[in-house]
Amino acid sequence: MRKMLAIGATKFLIWLGQAMNKQGSSTPGKIGLKIYPDLLKDLAAQVREDIFVVCGTNGKTTTNNLLCEALRSEGKEVVCNSAGANMLYGIVTAFAASASISGKLNADCACIEIDEASARRAFPHFKPNYMVLTNLFRDQLDRYGEIDITMDVLKEALAMAPNTKLIVNGDDPLSVALAKQSGNPFVTFGVDEQVIDAKHAAKETKEGRFCQMCGAQLQYDYYHYSQLGKYHCPKCDFARPKLDYAVTNVHLDRGISLRIEGRQFRIKSHGFYNVYNILAAYAAARTAGFYLERFDQVLRRHKTQSGRMEMFDIGGRHVVLNLAKNPAGFNQNISAVLEDKSPKDLIVVINDKAQDGKDISWLWDVDFERFHDARVQTFVASGIRALDMQLRFKYANISSKVEEDVTKAIERLVTEGTGNLYVLCNYTALYNTHLILKKLEEGKV
């Protein structure tokens, strides 16, 4: 009875949230769990086959959605928190949304994106069969403290789920060290060739330059970006493991093409980091025993969710919206902007709400200096911390205008700019900016 009440309340609140045009929310799940504390445990236990969780600093949402689409292409019913609400209550919301009002869940698999700090709160409710670890970068240190703490919190979660098989980014020494130290079984994926100009990558601010096992400075045969690459420790036997799922033949012109296990794939998305998202989803599904005959179609049909290199056409003018919320992600964004050789304008929107991280000092770890070569005509700093962004630009010898109101900034550059506009936002700015651009595209403003 309590269970039905809990599901009823959760579903009603989800409906209410949608009616009010709110983003994927955690409040319904919170109320549901209050009414019936075993709600998540009960629903997760009804998943007939496998539960996957996707964790890590960057790429969670894209990887999780690709994995979900891949499993659906295998004919599976899948529960997925595709909107990216990835803390405990958001996960409860996703499960409740898929359940019937009587509390029956019809699902073969679950694909759950989970925030690094939330894993230890979720695992008492269910033990995943598989956990994808995309990467570990510095992100929201005001919430996590420092990256060592993030790793400790993940180890704590994994200690509750010792049989969960990890699918780990082998190019990331921090993720691999975490997998080894956890004692969980694991497989690895990675990019087994040098793809991009490493000159910049070698200079980026990095985590984990020191061996997690013995403390010596890691040596690299090559870098991809941040601390990702082919590394080994000069003192002990820690090194990039032999990759179970290796990508080769990567080409980044007009989308991405790559080869995994001798199979050739293409996707329209831009940005090297998407290679990892594709690979992680592929490796997870293959590890669980799926053959993925239709993975090529999955990639062709994949629609990037809002704000991930999302493109708009506003009266013939081209606008690209992308999420950029930490140094590793932002540096990848800058690389993606540099891939476009035509003149452009750029708006950077920086908020400092709790979900963004109240600390925006990471802006100084981003290599904005690289924008000098990007043919940007007008730079605009926007969002709650527009003044900080302007200052960061100034010290990169870039002069910018401040317009705290995102709508005004976009409208001005769409009418007066080059006709090619990039909008880079951190987390809480993203959804509103997406709505603004959608409205403009539909001519509603």
Add this chain to the structure above:
Amino acid sequence: MKLTIGHLYPELLNLYGDRGNIICMVQRLRWRGIDAEVKEFDLNDKIDFSKLDIILLGGGSDREQLLVCNRLKRIKKDFIDYVEQGGVVLAICGGYQLLGNYYKMGDETIEGLGVVNIHTERGDSRLISNIVLQSELFPLPIVGFENHGGRTFIGDYQPLGKVLSGHGNNNKDKGEGILYKNVIGTYLHGPLLPKNPHLCDYLLQTALNRRFGKVDLPELDDKDELAANHYIVKRFTQSE
């Protein structure tokens, strides 16, 4: 004219945006036609302190601080001599803790440089907040962001400033950081200097005077810097 900035162990102590402080010092020198050289030191490098005008010791995680602390023993004497001879130091967060005698975290104790007779103990929770200080050095407040598990006790030393909003050294005595000779230690991390051009220029002026005798530091157009500073002051001191 040239200043040399020694960045100690950036590969370990670079927790969050410390690079912003280096960028800020270098740019504010160059904009005035003064050369700046940044020397990064790895753990195994030998440091000639007589060649350095400003030392930046940044923040690191507890684990990384342990690695650094073992190395610090070897440079302890030279570092203290540099400070006593008026050398300029900016020590942030973990670097600030390392200036003291020790940092006690649970069962483990990290031995510091002992430049100042202060110590740090790990608290129950991390102190994480935007922060605003009033320093005796300047009328304009100092703004930043703090994120530390340690509580630092500075005894009778002069703090960098009085906390107007935020936690400070230990969340008790309203003091933040330390001022000792030409050393500034503080928990305000990352882009401390860009939003506090007065503090940056204070460090540069002190270092220039020490190296070249009295040097005139031309004013810069700090409109953007001051706007960012005022915004934080207004938001965090006037709403409470």
